Amino acid sequence: MTGNHKDTSITRRRALVVTGGTVAAGGLAVAGYQAAFADTTTDTEATADATSTSGECMTLMSSVTEGPYYLDGALVRKDITEGKSGVPLTLRLTVVDATDGCTPVKGAAVEIWHCDAWGYYSGYTTANPGGSAPAESEDGSTANDKTYLRGYQVANANGVVKFETIFPGWYTPRTCHIHVKVHTGGEKEDGTYEGGKVNFTGQLFFDDTIAEEIFTLEPYAKHSGSYTTLDNDMVYDGGGASSGLLTLKAVHKKDPSQGYKGFLTLGVDPDAENTGAGSGSGGGDGGTPPSGAPTGAPPSDAPTDSATTSS
Numbered sequence: 001m002t003g004n005h006k007d008t009s010i011t012r013r014r015a016l017v018v019t020g021g022t023v024a025a026g027g028l029a030v031a032g033y034q035a036a037f038a039d040t041t042t043d044t045e046a047t048a049d050a051t052s053t054s055g056e057c058m059t060l061m062s063s064v065t066e067g068p069y070y071l072d073g074a075l076v077r078k079d080i081t082e083g084k085s086g087v088p089l090t091l092r093l094t095v096v097d098a099t100d101g102c103t104p105v106k107g108a109a110v111e112i113w114h115c116d117a118w119g120y121y122s123g124y125t126t127a128n129p130g131g132s133a134p135a136e137s138e139d140g141s142t143a144n145d146k147t148y149l150r151g152y153q154v155a156n157a158n159g160v161v162k163f164e165t166i167f168p169g170w171y172t173p174r175t176c177h178i179h180v181k182v183h184t185g186g187e188k189e190d191g192t193y194e195g196g197k198v199n200f201t202g203q204l205f206f207d208d209t210i211a212e213e214i215f216t217l218e219p220y221a222k223h224s225g226s227y228t229t230l231d232n233d234m235v236y237d238g239g240g241a242s243s244g245l246l247t248l249k250a251v252h253k254k255d256p257s258q259g260y261k262g263f264l265t266l267g268v269d270p271d272a273e274n275t276g277a278g279s280g281s282g283g284g285d286g287g288t289p290p291s292g293a294p295t296g297a298p299p300s301d302a303p304t305d306s307a308t309t310s311s
Contacts, residue, residue, distance in 0.1 A: 063201040064235050066276035067179060069121040071150065074111055076188050079164040080151035082143035085219050086117040086166030088259030091204075095159040095182055098267030104159030105270055109183040109193045112163055112204075113150040118223045119171035122148040130172025131225020139219065152183075152193045167206075167214050167260065169223055175233035176211045177244075178204040184270045199268045201276045205236050205245045210256070217257050 093110055096102040115121050119129025120136040125145050136145075149168075153161035170176050180203065186196025208229045214220060215227065230236050230245075237243050246262045 063274045063276070064203055066181070066201050069115075069124055069127075070113065070179070070276065071123045071146075073192050074113065074150040074152055075147060075191050076109075076152040076154065076193055078151075078153060078162060080112070080149050081165055082148040083141040084116050084143050084148050084166055085139065085141060086169075087214050087217065087220075087257055089165050089167045090259070090261045091161075091163040091165065091178075092261065092263045093161050093163075093180075094263075094265045095155050095161070096265060096267050097270055099269050099271070102265075102267060104155070104157065105182075105184065105268065106155055106157050106159060107184070108155040108159065108161075108199075108268070108270070109152050109186060109196070110155065110161045110266070111150075111152045111181040111183065111193070112165070112178055114165070114168040114178040115171060116149060117166065117169040117219045119169045122146055122150055127171075129169070129223065131223060133223035133225075154188060154193070167211075167220075169220055170211075170215070170227050172225065173228050173234075175208075175228045175230055175236060176206045177233075177235070180204055180244075180266070181274075181276070182266055182268050197273045198276060199270055199272050199274060200266065201274050202266075203235055203244050204262075204264065205230060205233075205243070207245070207248055210248050210250075210260075213256050 091112070095105040095108040095110060097105050113121070115129070116136070116139070118133040118136065118139070120133075121127065122144070123146050125136040141148075149165060151163065153163060155161050165178075168176050168178055180201070181198050182200040183193060183196050183198050186193050188194075212227065215223075231238070236245070239245075241247065241264070244264070246264060248260050248262065250256050250258070250260060252258045
């Protein structure tokens with residue numbers, strides 16, 4: 001796989017800080033999934049959280065574009081896979097108030113969404129991911145085409161949320177990434193999150209070496225073509241963890257298929273309000289969309305909700 005679509009004219013003003021932690025692995029088989037998705041906190045994880053929240057709080061960074069694949073009305077749930085196959089990924093995200101000594105933001109609603117192993121987003125399953133990939137309908141899962149790989153979690157007293165998902169695939173001309181929004185002031189209602197405002201819209205990124213290794217595995221390997229590396233992505237600005245880059249460490253180094261755990265601390269201003277427009281001009285996320293990408297309003301039968309009325 002090779003990098004492409006470099007745009008050196010893109011800059012990103014900083015309005016949120018994201019600091020990385022450590023990552024561990026779990027498994028593709030049933031036992032592996034249980035390991036990857038185990039709801040436990042190790043000494044290493046606790047130390048990483050304590051280090052990221054007790055140190056000096058960094059400068060806020062600006063949000064980036066939410067892209068064309070966002071949908072209102074995502075469900076509040078920990079496991080967002082809906083049977084979609086792929087390398088297991090557990091995300092542990094900690095929301096802190098960067099304007100108040102990095103104190104935890106209890107009750108913050110963290111929303112994530114990303115593509116499946118072949119580059120397809122729920123709600124937009126006919127958008128061409130670029131390269132050569134099977135149709136989304138051929139994956140054999142029972143996932144709901146309007147809701148898979150989307151969800152909210154509400155932060156606990158320590159500002160922590162956890163998601164169980166899969167390692168995202170890729171689509172032309174973007175690098176591998178996960179979208180994220182932080183909301184405050186709303187509440188859970190009818191299985192989703194309503195009201196309040198969006199404080200931050202960002203993206204989480206993956207090391208090229210690890211991503212490219214994952215993409216040689218099934219089912220990812222069925223999607224062939226040119227993968228855009230971090231250096232050539234038009235949203236990622238090269239800032240490492242402060243720009244959303246996850247630090248990944250496999251528990252079973254000889255078997256990357258067994259999954260990962262990711263840790264990141266999101267430093268937000270709970271009084272700020274973000275529109276989701278952001279910056280960055282990556283294809284499909286602020287610039288020229290990939291072939292077949294959605295334009296205009298979402299499909300009429302896509303889930304809708306007032307969860308982000310301010311965005």
